[in-house]
Amino acid sequence: MNQPFNLIEAAVAFLDDRYRRGFVRVSSDNRVSAFARFAADRGHTWPMTVELCLGWARDGAEIADPYTWARRLDSLRPFSRFLANIDPATRFPFGSPFGQAARRLAPHIYTSAEIQRIIEEAAKLQPTVPLRPATYTTMFGLLAATGLRISEALSLRLADTDLSLGLLTIRASKFGGSRIVPLHPTTVRALDRYLARRRHFADRGEASHFFTGHLDGRAIEYATAFHAFTRLPARNDIRPRGGHPWVRLHDLRHTFVCRRLMLWLEHGVDIDNAILALSTYVGHAEPKSTYWYMEAVPELMALTSLRFERSAQKMEVIDHA
Numbered sequence: 001m002n003q004p005f006n007l008i009e010a011a012v013a014f015l016d017d018r019y020r021r022g023f024v025r026v027s028s029d030n031r032v033s034a035f036a037r038f039a040a041d042r043g044h045t046w047p048m049t050v051e052l053c054l055g056w057a058r059d060g061a062e063i064a065d066p067y068t069w070a071r072r073l074d075s076l077r078p079f080s081r082f083l084a085n086i087d088p089a090t091r092f093p094f095g096s097p098f099g100q101a102a103r104r105l106a107p108h109i110y111t112s113a114e115i116q117r118i119i120e121e122a123a124k125l126q127p128t129v130p131l132r133p134a135t136y137t138t139m140f141g142l143l144a145a146t147g148l149r150i151s152e153a154l155s156l157r158l159a160d161t162d163l164s165l166g167l168l169t170i171r172a173s174k175f176g177g178s179r180i181v182p183l184h185p186t187t188v189r190a191l192d193r194y195l196a197r198r199r200h201f202a203d204r205g206e207a208s209h210f211f212t213g214h215l216d217g218r219a220i221e222y223a224t225a226f227h228a229f230t231r232l233p234a235r236n237d238i239r240p241r242g243g244h245p246w247v248r249l250h251d252l253r254h255t256f257v258c259r260r261l262m263l264w265l266e267h268g269v270d271i272d273n274a275i276l277a278l279s280t281y282v283g284h285a286e287p288k289s290t291y292w293y294m295e296a297v298p299e300l301m302a303l304t305s306l307r308f309e310r311s312a313q314k315m316e317v318i319d320h321a
Contacts, residue, residue: 105243107254147256
């Protein structure tokens, strides 16, 4: 490969190469381009340097937080390897100067009243297109009722829904697999009501997306759905109870998992057997991702401790018998 003239050209070549090899677009791609522009704005054309990487990670971050800096820096690692193959003079920071880039913050677990408010206020969104309020009311309700990822809901097509059997087919989810998601009858009725309205405004072709704001049945962009969520007064009024500075759309998924685990713990269900089914239902790659909620959410930890205490008391009674 010929050496690019500057880092902007290198960023374009790097991203083009990734997409040709089958990689999907991710948010870190935007950071690579932003880093190249950062360098150009400072009159730096070539090569990548340690100082440039550290400066971009800190100075371009919206939040002055070492974790944010670490994540931004980590998003440049693949780009640095690409550049090193072109020019051995490429330099990238050694180790983890800002600390670890990977951590899992406790999610916000919505109360039933909070979820109800979000759904009610979604129905009041400005109908910039006729179907908009119904689309977001139904979409946010589905996320809360099934724990789907927002990306999975946005990718859902009419052909993937069989409401007569109460089933959704989730295709090519986060880890590349597909799964069947059974629905509660109340969820089926809500989706049926949405489809009845959708018939009046959007194409009914089976290949079109289930949730749409377009007459031709095109998908809603993630940024559009995220913007609609942040516009809800309820979302802005809810005080976050997790480790994030604000409540998130993704917390609806966390809430679904946690509420299910709480119900099982309260009713004495064998968690080790049940959690495998839950992990499959929500599309986790392995059960340990579902078990993580036990330590991340205080309410779950309290129920787990109480259940352990009761088991210990039973064992003590047996030992003394």
